[in-house]
Amino acid sequence: xxxxxxxxxxxxxxxxxxxxxxxxxxxxxxxxSWYRQDPGMGLRLIHYSVGAGITDQGEVxxxxxxxxxxxxxxxxxxxxxxxxxxxVYFCASSYLGQGKADTQYFGPGTRLTVL
Amino acid sequence: xxxxxxxPSTLSVQEGDSAVIKCTYSDSASNYFPWYKxxxxxxxxxxxxxxxxxxxxxxxxxxxxxxxTAKHFSLHITETQPEDSAVYxxxxxxxxxxxxxxxxxxxxxxxxx
Numbered sequence: 005x006x007x008x009x010x011x012x013x014x015x016x017x018x019x020x021x022x023x024x025x026x027x028x029x030x031x032x033x034x035x036x037s038w039y040r041q042d043p044g045m046g047l048r049l050i051h052y053s054v055g056a057g058i059t060d061q062g063e064v065x066x067x068x069x070x071x072x073x074x075x076x077x078x079x080x081x082x083x084x085x086x087x088x089x090x091x092v093y094f095c096a097s098s099y100l101g102q103g104k105a106d107t108q109y110f111g112p113g114t115r116l117t118v119l
Numbered sequence: 120x121x122x123x124x125x126x127p128s129t130l131s132v133q134e135g136d137s138a139v140i141k142c143t144y145s146d147s148a149s150n151y152f153p154w155y156k157x158x159x160x161x162x163x164x165x166x167x168x169x170x171x172x173x174x175x176x177x178x179x180x181x182x183x184x185x186x187x188t189a190k191h192f193s194l195h196i197t198e199t200q201p202e203d204s205a206v207y208x209x210x211x212x213x214x215x216x217x218x219x220x221x222x223x224x225x226x227x228x229x230x231x232x
Binding site for chain 1: 128161168222224
């Protein structure tokens with residue numbers, strides 16, 4: 005199993021550009037999520053999904069869109085990048101035990117810089 | 120919603136000594152409390168977790184304690200080794216929003232030789 009994979013590993017954007025961060029998992033996990041990690045602020049939840057066709061907002065959803073058309077993939081879209089979105093982005097997945105998220109498996113991260 | 124506070128933000132201990140990291144949570148209905156370790160350049164990895172029906176859990180040199188009344192939980196690492204140097208995160212999952220796992224701000228642990 006490859007686990008959770010993320011692409012790209014690094015990305016530099018100009019303000020106003022759009023892009024999609026890719027996330028895929030091969031563990032048949034129902035639950036997938038996106039976090040951003042900023043110095044001194046830990047991991048903040050952006051969006052999450054409990055299954056194909058179902059998404060919901062986390063702590064900091066503004067400026068980001070997600071969709072979940074398959075169990076395996078959970079892309080994160082930045083429609084108009086801003087310098088405040090400079091961060092390291094992590095995707096994670098887990099089983100849902102009795103409807104609750106369990107041990108989360110994290111991808112290696114994408115380091116995004118917005119100029 | 121759930122809010123998780125973590126202290127200290129940095130911790131330096133002598134090799135062989137113990138390290139303790141503390142977290143508090145706000146949602147009294149939270150029932151799942153994992154701890155993650157993040158090494159440089161990598162994603163976080165689960166090291167231990169505890170559920171609200173248990174007060175303490177141990178796994179070799181690592182232990183976690185939970186005080187539901189006070190709404191706080193702690194990570195204890197004994198006989199610290201150089202490979203314990205990393206950033207540690209606590210997290211909590213609320214019963215009312217069981218699919219949201221909210222993280223603390225992290226503790227950078229350094230082990231002095």
